[in-house]
Amino acid sequence: MSTNGIARKRRRTVIISAGVLIAVAALSWWAGRATTTTSALARGQKAPTPPVLTAPVVLRKLGTTLQAPGKLVAAGSETIAVGSISVPGAQSIVTADVIHVGELLRNGSVVAQVAGRPVFAFAGQTPMYRSLASGDSGPDVAQLQHDLADIGYTIYDTAGTYGPSTSAALAELYKNSNYAPPSSMPAPGAGRKAPRLIVEPQTEIVFLPRLPATVASVKEHVGKTIGSPAVTLTYGHVVIDATLNPAQGYLIEPGDHATVRLDSHQMVGVIRSVKRSVRAREASAEIALRGVAAHVHIGSQVTVSIDTQSSTARTLAVPIGALYASGNGNPYVIISGRGLRHVPVNVGQAVGGYVPIVDPPTELLPGTKLVLDSSQSNNVGFGGP
DSSP: OOHHHHHHHHHHHHHHHHHHHHHHHHHHHHHHHHHHHHHHHHHHOOOOOOOOOEEEOEEEOOEEEEEEEEEEEEEEEEEEOOOOOOOTTOOOBBOOOOOOTTOEEOTTEEEEEETTEEEEEEEOSSOOOSOBOTTOBSHHHHHHHHHHHHTTOOOOSOTTBOOHHHHHHHHHHHHHTTOOOOOEEEOTTSOTTOOEEEOBOGGGEEEESSSSEEEEEEOOOTTSBOOSSOEEEEEEEEEEEEEEOHHHHTTOOTTOEEEEEETTEEEEEEEEEEEEETTTTEEEEEEEEESTHHHHTTTOEEEEEEEEESOSSOEEEEEGGGOEEOTTSOEEEEEOSSSOEEEEOEEOOOBTTEEEEESOOTTOOTTOEEESOTHHHHHTTOOOO
């Protein structure tokens, strides 16, 4: 190659190298500029402000539901014993189902049918110790007359003496219950035209200490000899004896409502009394139940749900999460809005996630927004009160 050719080749190489260096320098300059711009933007941009979590002040009745074990017991009970029936040649066999568990018995109710004859229930302290006939007198007659009058029959006989109107009332009772009245006989000393008065068999009336009463159990089986006791009755409300722990005992009060579900029945009741023992570390409650279904399950172990009610009227309350304590332990809330305001409050006992406000300050109204996260107050320069 000639000297001129070699020189030209060297110049091209130098020019290309210079071009590459210039391109690299340019790229480096642009990269540095882009980095500087991004950093500047990052330095000038603030982190997003986290949202302030709030919840409103509410106006409501405070309450919660607690559960406790209990047992259904009767306020009072009585058994009915039915003797043999005075039917010639007959045995004391049950011939019909006349009452059922849960049924309410009143004066004049038929509680058994034995050998085709009824047994009526009446209220009275004197037992049916004899058959009653014309002219008989005594407290047993007086209480029978009182009970017949109570269910609408007219009695004008001398109180305590078995006479025509008492006999007539009994005869009507039998007919209205679809039974033939007992045999009758003329009143003594009244001549040939003397009225015939029925002789009430001892075995067809039973006097009970109290009526009305509810049938709790029946041992009368058709075709079987009448048992003793044939029927068990309960009086008044069936109650639940509930066992509580000490804390539960202080959450409930007489008048609180309770429910219990047993089989297909849901029964409702009201707390009648609460007993608390700090020394024994225990508490109990007596809950009166309503509904005849309760009598069916006397003796059953149940779980009762009690609706506690810490206030009988609506009160201002705040969520527990909106309540804070200052350095000296005094409670306060933080009101959200234009800036955050710390407001001291007096509080009651927390119930169901809310705390009642006692003597609420004027700043607290239903719907006032309260801060739930106290760290938000520090972000804007607030400390505790």
